[in-house]
Every structure is written in C-alpha cells, then in structure tokens.
Amino acid sequence: MSSVVDEVSRPQKPGFGFFAGSTTRSLVGGLSAAAAWSMVAALTAFWPDKPESDWAYTGHFAAACGALALALALGAFAGVRFTVFQRLQRLSPWLFALALFLAAWEAATAKLGLLPLPFFPPPQAIVEVVIEDWGRLVAGIFASARLLATGYFLGAAAGFVIGVAIGWSRLAGYWIHPILRFIGPLPATAWLPLAFFVFPSSFSASIFLIALATGFPVTVLTWSGVAGVNSAYYDIARTLGATQRFLVLKVAIPAAMPHVFVGLFMGLGNSFAVLVVAEMLGVKAGLGWYLQWAQGWAAYANMYAALLLMAFLCSGLITLLFRLRDRLLSWQKGLVRW
Amino acid sequence: MVAATASDYPVGGSTLTLREVSHRFDLEGQPLPVLDRISLQVGRGEFVALLGPSGCGKSTLLRLVAGLDTPTAGSLLTEGREIKGPDPSRVVVFQDPTLYPWRTVWSNVALGLEARGLLRTHRGRIEDALRLVGLTGFANAYPHQLSGGMAQRAALARALVNDPKLLILDEPLGQLDSLTRITMQGELVSLWQRAGFTALLVTHDVEEALFLAGRVIVLSQRPACIKAEITNARPYPRHRGDPHLADLRHQVLAQLGLDANW
Secondary structure, X not given: OHHHHHHXXXXXXXXXXXXXXXXXXXXXXXXXXXXHHHHHHHHHHHOOOOOOOOOOOHHHHHHHHHHHHHHHHXXXXXXXXXXXXXXHHHOHXXXXXXXHHHHHHHHHHHHOOOOOOOOOOOXXXXXXXXXXXXXXXXXXXXXXXXXXXXXXXXXXHHHHHHHHHHHHOHHHHHHHHHHHHHHOOOOHHXXXXXXXXXXXXXXXXXXXXXXXXXXXXXXXXXXXXXXXXXXXXXXXXHHOOOOHHHHHHHHHHHHHHHHHHHHHHHHHHHHHHHHHHHHHHOOOOHHHHHHHHHHHOOOHHHHHHHHHHHHXXXXXXXXXXXXXXXXXXXXXXXXXXX | OOOOOXXXXXXXXXXXXXXXXXXXXXXXXXXXXXXXXXXXXXXXXXXXXXXXOOOOOHHHHHHHHHOOOOOOEEEEEEOOEEOOOOOOOEEEEOOOOOOOOOXXXXXXXXXXXXXXXXXXXXXXXXXXXHHXXXXXXXXXXXXXXXXXXXXXXXHHHHHHOOOOOEEEEEOOOOOOOHHHHHHHHHHHHHHHHHHOOEEEEEEOOHHHHHHHOOEEEEEOOOOEOEEEEEEOXXXXXXXXXXXXXXXXXXXXXXXXXXXXXX
C-alpha cells in the first residue's frame, strides 16, 4: 500500500523529450548563457552612448563580455565530449542572470542615462578603475589583509585561551567573567577615540580594536563549549588514568570545537566591520580607506570597485574558515555547507 | 571453550572490600540517603552482580568503587588499600557507550594508553582489543557510523585495552536490543574467562545477572542495603533454559517482592 503511495507522490523530474539527457541540458544551458553574454557585448558595442557622455573602455568591456560568451559557448560544446565541462551547467542559470543584470545596468546608465551621475557609473567605468588604478587597489588589499590577519589572529587566540580558562577554572571564572560581562558587549568601535591616542600608532590601535571585536564572541562561545562538555566524557577519561592536562587538551577542547568555530565565525564578521571603520577613521591605507578617499573625490566608480574587492575578500575568508571547519570537524553529522 | 565453574576463578583480578559504606546526596539542603551500610567482599576474579530496582543507588555504588566519588561514611578497599580516586586498574563500562565523537574507534580505544603515556610501547594492544570485541574492520570508523551494539563493543574494548584488574559494568547492555544483548552476554562471559579480571556488574535484569554472575547481591529500594545474597554455582558456559537457573530466578524475584508475577 505504502509503496503505491510512494510511486504516485514521488515528484517527477521535468522531462523535455530529447532534451532530457544531461549532455543536452548542459549544452542548452551553456549556449543560453553564451547568448546572453553576447547580447551584453553587442548592446555595449553597438548601441551608442547617451550624447555628451564620454566613457573610455566601452570597447574593452564589450570585448571582455564577448570573450566570456565565446568561452562559455566553447565550454558548452566541450561538455558534449568531456563530462568535466558539464559541471559548468550548474552555473549556467547564474551566468545568464548576471548577463541580464549587466545589460540592464549598461542600458540604464551609459545608454539611456536614467540613473543620476556620478553616483551610478556604467560597468565600463569600473573596468576603467581596475585597469588604471590597480596598483592602489592591490596595495589596499594587502594593507587590509595584513591588519585583519594580525588583529583577528591575536583576538581569536586570546579569546580561545580566555574561554578555556573561564570554562575550566573556577578562579579564572570568578575574576574574568564580570569583566567579560561588563566590557564584552561594548562595541569595539566605541574604544576608537581612546585607542587612537593610547596606542603609539593607528596601526597598532586598529589591531587592538579588531582583536577586541574578534575576541569577545570567541571567548563566550569557547567558554560555553567547554562548560557544556558532557561530564561522562570526563568520568571516562578519569577512570582511564587521565591527568588534568589531558582532560583539558584532549577532552574539553576537542569537545568544545564546534562551539569555538561558531565563535570564530562571529568574530570574523565583527572583525570586518571594525577593520573598515578603523581604516576609514585612522589608518591611511587599506580598502576601507580607499572607499572613504574615493567618496571624498566623488569617484564613485572607484568606490564600487573597492566594494566589489572587499566583498570578494570577506567572502573568501569566510569560505576559508568553513573549509577549515569542515576539515577539522568532519566527525560531526549534519554540517551546514557554505 | 574451557568450562570453568564459579569456584574456579581465573587469577589476575583484584579483591574488593566494602566496609559499612553509606552515601547521601544533598538535594537543595535536604539530605537524600542512597546507600545504607553496605558491606561486601569480592574475591579475586569473581563475577558479582548487583541487582536492584531502578533508582536504588546501584550506579552510585559503582561510582564509589571506581573512585569517581567518595562515600559519606565507610570505606572501600581493593587489595587491602583504600580507594582514593580513579585508577586505570578499575575501569568502568557505562550504560551509554560515551565514545568521543571526534575520535575514530581506534583512537577511542587508545584513550587509556594515551592518557597514561603508554601508546608508543603498547600500541599493539589496541588491535588485540578490537579483535577481542570483533571490531577489527571498524578501526577508522567514527562513532556516529556505528550501531548501538558496535558502539558498546568499542566501549568494552576501550576498557579492556588497559588490562583492568576490576571491570565495573554499569548496565552495559541496558540499551541494546534483545538479540544483540544475548550475544554480548555470551561474549562478556568468555572475555571474563580469558582475561581473568574481577567483574562487578550492575543490572536490573534478573536473567542477565543469573546468566553472568557467580554471586547475585540483591539490593533494596533506596536507600539501598543488601537484602539477600544468592550464590550461583552453575558452570560456564551456562544455558538460558537451565531449570536450575529458573529456580534461582524464582528466589531472586521473591527477594524483590515480585514472586506474585511468577
């Protein structure tokens, strides 16, 4: 009886007759994406810009879109032969949508001038920024990455050690817990004015602020992880002859790791926010400073370019953290895929 | 398999003496007595079962023997020396296997050796213990990949790898399905016969106690005191259909006030 119900209620995969094969679907998907990108290229190249506007790199942008279209078409045809390229099929709908978005953007800015300038430059203006100002952008990425990495690492390490200490030792808990409760919830940016005159340089002040922003969630989550360890784990280890050191390093800490990673994740998010504020207000370098500087000159295309890079940087770092977690906590069931 | 009688204990286990052991908990300032002057003498290599209604304090008694808690009054001795804390010669197998989920089966079993710094010299014992419980092919599996019976076998291997003198079994088969349970009971007997440790089993299953133990101690309701002691001299391996075991079962149930159900 139940098997009959199963047969009936099982959702049918959409079938398109001869399109149903995965090879054919991959080909169709790839070619549609390629067509969409050729459309962007054609629209950019052949539709004249709004009169009195002067965008350099319009041709470059069109050529880049055309090249991408060509590559997608080749990939789609290669997919007929090599299954590796068929995996691109998953991306096809996104590539298609992205092309539509760019086409709309191009039309609304350079071609029709519907959006006010200088706030909404066309895509080729951003291409222009990347080509002409890449030196400053790369320097900005390095400056931001250096500041963030130092602050985050120090904050995460301190938070981890303090969290384990509070979770494990009653004495540490007695002295640190009230401080944590009182100062922890204060946004790290509130320390900014103080930090900039207490610390010898704006760089070290920013490291302190980023470490503070990272450290608080890492501390709290590590602490709750250690405090929440199943007491039977300790009983087992103790009857097998474990020392205190073993109980901390080999029982409490590994058992708390899933919590620690939640803390590291939250800390990373906090650290991005503080990084940008610190760069805007004190450190005269980095992507945050570039954003501020570009806005000051009303160079909005530069601002968008920096925002885009910043998004790549932050998203890349979060991905890295999740990869690390997937690797270290592969024993856990039901991990969220990033 | 060598047929051993209950009086013919294998050597290698340790003795256990309980002298007037009493214990109580503090529940919001109210004292809650759980153990009432329990005295017991367990010989080298003996298999003793503690049988009692659930919540009577059996597990508390085992925690005291393991050295995880100290009694409110009385003393516990092993080999004539007072039990002051946990020691790897007295290993507990809990009702829940409590394997560490972040370790593979192999490193779970390695836990005791690692904790005592013996991993390098006694590495080979882990393979032996895994073979003993029939988990050789699962050394690299994680606990969440094991069935309940396999997890409990792994927990048993984790205890046996330390070559305990006294194995403390806290309803170790309580959560298994009845078929796995019957198999594991047989395996427990042959392990005990081969390794020669003293075994102290807590259970509320009368058949299990009679199938495994040479002596069954019947405990009362909380606060637990010893109500009766029943010697079971049937030779190993025992058979579940043995009419003599059925007689003993009747006696035990009578002690527990359940003979009306017989």
